Amino acid sequence: MRFVRPTIVFVGILALWQALVSGLAIAPFILPGPLAVIDVAVERADILAGHALVTLSEILLGLLFGTLLGTISALIMAYFRSARAWVLPVLVVSQAVPVFALAPVLVLWFGYGITPKVLMATLIIFFPVTAAFYDGLRRTEPGWVDLARTMGASKASILRQIRIPAALPAFASGLRVAAAVAPIGAVVGEWVGSSAGLGYYMLLMNGRVQTDAMFAALLVLALLAVTIYFLIDAGLRRLVSWQADMDPASHN
Amino acid sequence: MTDADLNNHNPAKMLGLDVCNARLAWGETVLLDDFSFSAPAGSWTCLLGESGVGKSTLLRTIAGLIDPVTPTEIRAHDGTGLTSQVAYMAQQDLLLPWLSAVENVALGARLRGERADQTRALDILARAGVAERANARPAELSGGERQRVALARTLMEERPIVLMDEPFSALDAITRTRLQDLAVELLATRTVLMVTHDPFEALRLADTIFVLRNNAQPADAPIVPPGPTPRDPTDPALRDTHRMIMQRLTERAAPAAGGAT
Numbered sequence: 001m002r003f004v005r006p007t008i009v010f011v012g013i014l015a016l017w018q019a020l021v022s023g024l025a026i027a028p029f030i031l032p033g034p035l036a037v038i039d040v041a042v043e044r045a046d047i048l049a050g051h052a053l054v055t056l057s058e059i060l061l062g063l064l065f066g067t068l069l070g071t072i073s074a075l076i077m078a079y080f081r082s083a084r085a086w087v088l089p090v091l092v093v094s095q096a097v098p099v100f101a102l103a104p105v106l107v108l109w110f111g112y113g114i115t116p117k118v119l120m121a122t123l124i125i126f127f128p129v130t131a132a133f134y135d136g137l138r139r140t141e142p143g144w145v146d147l148a149r150t151m152g153a154s155k156a157s158i159l160r161q162i163r164i165p166a167a168l169p170a171f172a173s174g175l176r177v178a179a180a181v182a183p184i185g186a187v188v189g190e191w192v193g194s195s196a197g198l199g200y201y202m203l204l205m206n207g208r209v210q211t212d213a214m215f216a217a218l219l220v221l222a223l224l225a226v227t228i229y230f231l232i233d234a235g236l237r238r239l240v241s242w243q244a245d246m247d248p249a250s251h252n
Numbered sequence: 253m254t255d256a257d258l259n260n261h262n263p264a265k266m267l268g269l270d271v272c273n274a275r276l277a278w279g280e281t282v283l284l285d286d287f288s289f290s291a292p293a294g295s296w297t298c299l300l301g302e303s304g305v306g307k308s309t310l311l312r313t314i315a316g317l318i319d320p321v322t323p324t325e326i327r328a329h330d331g332t333g334l335t336s337q338v339a340y341m342a343q344q345d346l347l348l349p350w351l352s353a354v355e356n357v358a359l360g361a362r363l364r365g366e367r368a369d370q371t372r373a374l375d376i377l378a379r380a381g382v383a384e385r386a387n388a389r390p391a392e393l394s395g396g397e398r399q400r401v402a403l404a405r406t407l408m409e410e411r412p413i414v415l416m417d418e419p420f421s422a423l424d425a426i427t428r429t430r431l432q433d434l435a436v437e438l439l440a441t442r443t444v445l446m447v448t449h450d451p452f453e454a455l456r457l458a459d460t461i462f463v464l465r466n467n468a469q470p471a472d473a474p475i476v477p478p479g480p481t482p483r484d485p486t487d488p489a490l491r492d493t494h495r496m497i498m499q500r501l502t503e504r505a506a507p508a509a510g511g512a513t
Contacts, residue, residue: 143346146317150340151409153363161363165350242350242389 032212041216047201052220054197058114058186059228062121066178069122070129071171078137079159091130099123100188107193117189117197124185125178132177136170137163169243172236179232183225198224265330267337267412268293268443271314272325276306284310289462289474293329293412296436296444296481298454301464302501307447308417310464314445315340315415328413339411341419345402347390353377353397354386357404373408379438380404396427400434407438414439416446420453432456436482451497452485463500472500 014034020026021033028036041048073091077084099120106116140163148158190199198221205213269291276284283306291297301307312318314326315338328337347356357377358368377383380400382393390398399419406414420428420435435444436457448454454461461475477483477493485494 141346143342143344144348146312146315147340147342147346147359148363149317150315150338150415151360151363152336157363157365162348165348168350240350242391 029209029211032215036212037215037219040210040212041219044213044216048198048216048220051196051198051201051217052224054114055183055186055190055199055221056224058117058121058189058197059182059224061114061118062125062185063178063182063228063232065118066122066125066182067129067175070126070174070178071133073126073130074133074137074171075159075164077134078163079155091127094123095127099185103188103192106189112193112195116192117186117194120189121182121185124181128177128181129171129174132174133167133171136167139170140166168240172240175236176229176233179229180225182228183221187221265412266293266441266443268295268329269314269334269413269445270325270327270329271310272327274310274313274324274326275321276309276313277321284464287464291413291443291445292460293443294441295459296439296446296457298458298461299445299447299464300449300451300454300461300497300501301447302449305464307449307464311415311417311445311447314338334413337411338413338415339406339409341402341406341414341416343418343421345390345398347393347398347401347405349390352387352389353382353393353401356390356401357408359405360409373404376404376407377401380407380434395423396431399423399427399431403431403435403438411442413443413445416444418448418450419446421448421450433482451494451501454497455485455490455494456482461497463497465500465503475500 018033018035021031032040073087077087102123103116103120106119110116110119137159144162144166145158148162153161186197187199187202190197191203194200198217202214202217202221205211205217270288271290272288274284274287275282287310289297289299299307299310309318313320313324314334316335317340320326326334328334347353348359351359354370354373354377355362355368357373358370361368374383374386377386380403382397382400382404385393385397385401390401393401399422402419416435420431423431432453446457455477458477459481461477463472463475475493475496477490479487479489483490
């Protein structure tokens with residue numbers, strides 16, 4: 001039942017799409033039908049796979065660095081009161097500057113390779129992870145901290161044994177957002193200047209009016225993003241399995 | 253493990269505590285002033301007062317969670333401070349939802365980076381009547397079971413003094429009575445200081461009762477209800493004690509009434 005309903009929805013949308021294209025006789029270079037897109041995707045599987053691998057590495061590296069950086073800054077802000085005044089402004093300003101506006105500069109500095117794309121993804125991911133995790137770390141149940149203090153726990157031990165585990169559900173929300181936006185960073189980076197990747201291929205095919213190939217690249221990108229999201233979501237569910245016990249929805 | 257073995261784990265010494273000239277202030281407002289009392293070693297002392305009188309704050313001060321306001325003095329009967337002599341039990345069970353019941357019982361060792369004595373934790377859980385729930389997460393436990401685990405966690409800490417902040421008030425009447433009986437049994441060798449707003453709970457559990465009132469009044473003489481604990485608060489023998497408690501609790505309006513006549 002879990003997969004039946006989404007499948008019906010997607011098959012329905014694809015059928016509607018195909019019906020529109022066939023019924024209204026829309027030119028294929030404006031909107032190719034889903035069947036044509038799948039045909040191209042299969043035909044050019046090798047090329048698409050090569051570009052997908054580039055984009056995938058950019059996304060995964062961005063996720064890795066962004067999550068690491070976000071986790072560390074959240075921990076520093078939670079542990080050292082005085083650090084908050086230093087880190088918070090950087091955090092806010094880093095979000096005030098649109099990452100898209102930075103893309104050309106990053107390409108100028110780091111070239112057409114993978115580096116500026118990883119940086120873009122890192123910058124996009126950094127904020128939701130930091131904000132969510134820091135929020136979670138700040139909102140520890142005060143009674144737990146009191147209890148730990150009467151038991152003779154050190155500040156570091158309270159952080160490790162109580163505040164971090166208690167903040168994991170918040171961290172998970174941040175990481176879910178990050179997983180959803182990571183592909184945006186990578187693809188925008190590719191659009192600004194690159195020689196490989198799904199974003200690059202989409203621009204290339206757009207210029208050659210091979211709209212069906214462009215859609216095929218988009219399809220692969222969507223599949224990639226959805227897969228990453230669900231893998232991360234599954235991992236996070238395992239990490240905070242104790243929280244599912246408290247979720248009233250799971251008792252339906 | 254036999255009872256004798258368990259007793260070996262109980263705190264070797266019994267230790268009472270004194271609170272002298274306690275003052276509680278909220279900004280400029282003095283809630284409580286010049287309040288002194290003594291909790292004798294191995295006995296159960298209740299601080300009884302209505303909500304907002306500052307009993308929880310006083311208990312948290314004794315627990316070392318709040319810095320005492322000058323000239324408050326808190327000391328154990330052996331002349332030392334109270335650090336690492338007290339175990340604290342709050343109104344909520346404060347069980348960590350990601351740990352099992354037995355891991356929660358052994359939380360103190362985990363927090364201090366010591367090796368947890370698993371056998372002893374399981375044994376204390378058994379004494380608290382929740383042995384079969386050892387591996388359950390708090391979310392799977394009933395309110396009564398959770399408070400039993402919290403009581404076991406308090407016992408696991410080998411502290412001579414146990415501070416309790418209305419730990420049974422969130423339970424239904426029958427569960428509360430059972431937990432009170434269990435606490436009297438398990439905490440028999442410890443010095444217990446408990447704050448409560450419930451005169452019946454004080455009558456049921458306390459060897460000595462101090463009534464806390466606002467208006468920064470000094471403490472009255474302690475009330476000592478007759479007979480061993482746990483008592484039946486509806487026992488006619490306690491009627492006079494109950495009347496005295498209620499009188500003291502309601503006395504705070506007296507100065508104003510006196511001024512009007």
